[in-house]
Amino acid sequence: MKTIFLVDDSATILLSISGILTKAGYGVEKANNALEALKKFQAGVKVDLLITDLNMPGMNGIDFIKEVRKLPAYRFLPILFLTTESQQTKKAEAKAAGASGWIVKPATADQLLSTIKLVMR
Amino acid sequence: MDEITSVFVTESREQLEAMEAALLQLEDQPTDADILGAVFRAAHTIKGGAGVIECQFLVAFTHVVESALDKLRNGEIAANADLIALLLACSDHMGHLIGVLESGAAAPDDGLRADGDALLARLQRDWLSAEGAQDATPPVAAPDEALESSGGGAVETDCWHISLRFGPDVLKNGMDPLSFLRYLGTLGRIERLETLADAMPPADEMDPEACYLGFEISFASSADKAAIEQVFDFVRDECVLHILPPRSKLADYIQLMMALPEDNMRLGEILVRIGALTQAELDEGLRAQSAGSENAEEDAVPAPLGEILVEQRVVQPELVEAAVVKQKQVTDKKAAEARLIRIQADKLDRLIDLVGELVIAGAGVNLLASRAGHADLTEATSIVSRLVESIRDSALQLRMVQIGETFNRFNRVVRDVSKELGKDIELVISGGETELDKSVVEKIGDPLMHLVRNAIDHGIEAPEVRVERSKPPRGRLELNAYHDSGSIVIEIVDDGGGLNREKIARKAVERGLIQPGHTLSDQEVYALIFEAGFSTVDQVSNLSGRGVGMDVVKRNIQSLRGRVEVDSHEGRGTRFSIRLPLTLAIIDGFLVDAGSAGYVIPLDMVVECMELEAGGGERNYLNLRGEVLPFIRLRELFEIPGEPPRRENVVVVKSAGQKAGIVVDQLLGEFQTVIKPLGHLFRNLRGIGGSTILGSGEVALILDVQALVQIAARDEERSLSYSPGGRSGVAG
Numbered sequence: 001m002k003t004i005f006l007v008d009d010s011a012t013i014l015l016s017i018s019g020i021l022t023k024a025g026y027g028v029e030k031a032n033n034a035l036e037a038l039k040k041f042q043a044g045v046k047v048d049l050l051i052t053d054l055n056m057p058g059m060n061g062i063d064f065i066k067e068v069r070k071l072p073a074y075r076f077l078p079i080l081f082l083t084t085e086s087q088q089t090k091k092a093e094a095k096a097a098g099a100s101g102w103i104v105k106p107a108t109a110d111q112l113l114s115t116i117k118l119v120m121r
Numbered sequence: 122m123d124e125i126t127s128v129f130v131t132e133s134r135e136q137l138e139a140m141e142a143a144l145l146q147l148e149d150q151p152t153d154a155d156i157l158g159a160v161f162r163a164a165h166t167i168k169g170g171a172g173v174i175e176c177q178f179l180v181a182f183t184h185v186v187e188s189a190l191d192k193l194r195n196g197e198i199a200a201n202a203d204l205i206a207l208l209l210a211c212s213d214h215m216g217h218l219i220g221v222l223e224s225g226a227a228a229p230d231d232g233l234r235a236d237g238d239a240l241l242a243r244l245q246r247d248w249l250s251a252e253g254a255q256d257a258t259p260p261v262a263a264p265d266e267a268l269e270s271s272g273g274g275a276v277e278t279d280c281w282h283i284s285l286r287f288g289p290d291v292l293k294n295g296m297d298p299l300s301f302l303r304y305l306g307t308l309g310r311i312e313r314l315e316t317l318a319d320a321m322p323p324a325d326e327m328d329p330e331a332c333y334l335g336f337e338i339s340f341a342s343s344a345d346k347a348a349i350e351q352v353f354d355f356v357r358d359e360c361v362l363h364i365l366p367p368r369s370k371l372a373d374y375i376q377l378m379m380a381l382p383e384d385n386m387r388l389g390e391i392l393v394r395i396g397a398l399t400q401a402e403l404d405e406g407l408r409a410q411s412a413g414s415e416n417a418e419e420d421a422v423p424a425p426l427g428e429i430l431v432e433q434r435v436v437q438p439e440l441v442e443a444a445v446v447k448q449k450q451v452t453d454k455k456a457a458e459a460r461l462i463r464i465q466a467d468k469l470d471r472l473i474d475l476v477g478e479l480v481i482a483g484a485g486v487n488l489l490a491s492r493a494g495h496a497d498l499t500e501a502t503s504i505v506s507r508l509v510e511s512i513r514d515s516a517l518q519l520r521m522v523q524i525g526e527t528f529n530r531f532n533r534v535v536r537d538v539s540k541e542l543g544k545d546i547e548l549v550i551s552g553g554e555t556e557l558d559k560s561v562v563e564k565i566g567d568p569l570m571h572l573v574r575n576a577i578d579h580g581i582e583a584p585e586v587r588v589e590r591s592k593p594p595r596g597r598l599e600l601n602a603y604h605d606s607g608s609i610v611i612e613i614v615d616d617g618g619g620l621n622r623e624k625i626a627r628k629a630v631e632r633g634l635i636q637p638g639h640t641l642s643d644q645e646v647y648a649l650i651f652e653a654g655f656s657t658v659d660q661v662s663n664l665s666g667r668g669v670g671m672d673v674v675k676r677n678i679q680s681l682r683g684r685v686e687v688d689s690h691e692g693r694g695t696r697f698s699i700r701l702p703l704t705l706a707i708i709d710g711f712l713v714d715a716g717s718a719g720y721v722i723p724l725d726m727v728v729e730c731m732e733l734e735a736g737g738g739e740r741n742y743l744n745l746r747g748e749v750l751p752f753i754r755l756r757e758l759f760e761i762p763g764e765p766p767r768r769e770n771v772v773v774v775k776s777a778g779q780k781a782g783i784v785v786d787q788l789l790g791e792f793q794t795v796i797k798p799l800g801h802l803f804r805n806l807r808g809i810g811g812s813t814i815l816g817s818g819e820v821a822l823i824l825d826v827q828a829l830v831q832i833a834a835r836d837e838e839r840s841l842s843y844s845p846g847g848r849s850g851v852a853g
Binding site: 019079118121 | 124125128129131132133159161162165166168169170172173174175292293294295296297300301304307330352354355358359463
């Protein structure tokens with residue numbers, strides 16, 4: 001089973017997305033802040049995809065992505081970020097940090113799953 | 122309400138509180154990036170969540186607020202008092218909308234909607250109008266008409282032609298080129314595909330982690346261009362992508378070949394090979410191209426290049442780094458706060474209930490064990506009861522929440538109310554980390570609100586008056602919380618005019634609350650303000666002072682098994698102290714009996730126990746090491762029939778600094794008490810705070826020590842000042 005790591009400070013988003021993912025047969029790991037998530041990555045959590053929010057208190061998503069990319073085990077991990085900001089700057093910044101792509105919130109289950117399918121090996 | 126919605130409602134309320142707190146901070150530090158970020162994030166999170174649960178009215182409203190906050194955050198507009206006031210109003214409105222969602226209504230009613238529209242109109246007009254809120258529509262892929270060109274007939278093919286050159290970083294960004302092709306395959310059929318590795322450098326120069334691949338694809342699909350482009354959305358910025366619709370003009374293909382990095386001849390061959398062009402079309406196109414190159418190059422070629430080629434955009438690393446350092450400083454603290462598990466309150470309540478049952482059942486086992494007189498069994502059960510006690514404490518701890526959140530709400534209240542009254546008041550909060558039972562926290566909000574408003578309205582004077590009285594013009598209101606022997610104390614302290622003793626006493630006489638000429642201590646006079654229908658304010662303001670209130674405050678607090686006291690110095694200020702039990706569910710009790718029934722006295726309040734010396738007579742006080750200790754006899758108070766035993770006991774209890782004795786038949790020792798509330802019928806009963814079930818299954822009443830102490834004190838006073846014998850019973 002493919003495992004997706006989901007990071008968002010919003011409990012609503014965590015709950016809804018993890019619901020969709022679980023129903024679609026993915027394993028889901030969750031964290032509500034980047035630092036906690038980063039700790040799990042540093043500990044070598046086994047995941048096939050990381051989905052993270054950008055705008056979070058504490059460490060923001062962009063720094064988080066950079067930190068994850070620095071870890072050798074996750075150099076090629078697909079990373080999607082959640083955004084509602086369609087501004088290119090945020091996307092460019094996140095891409096520069098090493099993100100693979102993005103999901104625009106709120107996404108329907110179909111949109112979410114097809115995006116995941118696109119980036120998942 | 123489904124689970125997601127209820128999570129959303131809870132979360133949004135928290136976010137709104139955070140937003141409000143940040144907005145208030147913004148008044149002092151209007152340009153602080155962290156605060157601006159926090160405000161934005163709160164609105165952003167609410168909007169995100171609202172989108173997920175498809176609460177359109179909330180999304181629509183919050184979107185505009187978010188746009189304004191975004192501008193604020195980006196420095197496009199500057200925060201001033203007007204904007205902050207407007208945003209606060211917006212956050213209130215969001216609160217109302219969340220209330221609508223919570224109530225299950227499909228949409229806000231007309232009044233609320235009109236309010237919202239008015240707020241949005243103000244935001245749009247005053248803060249967003251110049252630039253308009255265009256960011257509502259995301260930038261859409263360039264429309265098809267981009268491919269309009271000069272000359273040449275259409276190419277005979279029903280397939281799209283896609284030229285794709287991946288950027289070197291695709292793999293490093295966690296993307297697999299193949300997955301795009303697979304995904305493209307879901308939109309139609311890849312007829313032919315040619316892989317170009319022309320960009321691949323010699324082996325010794327090659328970076329094995331870079332991608333050098335390009336593809337020429339012939340693609341049959343009924344999808345439109347935007348949909349096909351969207352497939353490559355994630356790599357658009359770093360790859361070269363050209364999409365030619367079916368039956369594009371020959372010239373477009375030629376332009377494409379010119380735009381691509383590879384050699385024209387080689388590209389031409391590939392196009393022919395994958396069936397995009399025929400050899401004849403290619404030859405014709407190339408000939409036309411070279412012929413018209415002098416003048417065509419200027420207009421035709423550069424335009425589509427600019428159109429289609431998206432230049433690589435990389436943000437300057439310095440900028441990002443600077444932001445990182447700043448973010449890191451706040452990171453560590455906040456992460457600690459965020460390490461929480463959210464669970465539903467009723468699950469906790471269920472657990473507490475079960476623990477309560479466990480405690481009762483444990484008491485039953487203990488009783489049996491001690492009756493059996495089996496030493497090992499007693500030993501074992503005592504271990505079990507110790508564990509049960511720990512479990513009880515841990516379980517109750519789960520319900521504990523910090524009072525800080527409740528306190529912080531008052532920042533806004535103080536700000537708004539003091540503005541309204543033209544006063545300048547600083548709110549100082551301390552002890553926000555003090556924990557108490559969640560249900561207590563929920564219910565203490567209203568009484569606190571009343572006391573705070575009272576302090577602002579009647580307590581703290583207007584700046585001019587304060588200056589006259591040689592006080593600083595800025596008033597000070599303190600909210601403190603701390604633990605004190607098994608209870609939590611919340612204080613509301615102001616440095617205002619204080620209570621006017623004479624005025625209160627006069628009023629009390631007018632209202633018939635006290636007899637004229639009756640001497641009362643300061644404490645007693647101040648306590649009169651909690652009597653029903655008492656108000657000394659001549660002018661009724663719209664905030665408080667309507668004569669209802671303080672008695673309600675007192676009742677509310679009493680219903681939480683708490684009490685409120687007031688202390689005041691005229692001209693210097695007033696201090697209200699609310700003393701509350703830590704929990705409403707389980708307490709350590711002291712079991713006594715009178716007649717054949719058991720009674721429980723909360724252990725926190727028990728000071729000592731002693732035997733009542735025979736011959737106390739009619740007197741209702743005894744000499745406790747030189748101190749006068751008033752007491753009451755439970756037998757008399759509850760009119761228990763039968764003769765008292767030869768030896769009676771006195772439990773010395775202390776409540777609010779006052780000591781009193783309770784005379785009982787027997788002392789039965791400590792007892793974990795699961796509080797069962799009394800029925801509605803007994804709500805007005807004084808002297809009894811609740812009931813509990815003993816290990817034997819019998820019911821015992823829990824004594825309301827505070828009320829008993831008052832009864833004892835009053836009885837004693839009456840018997841001294843009037844005539845003996847007039848003892849009050851349990852008044853209904």
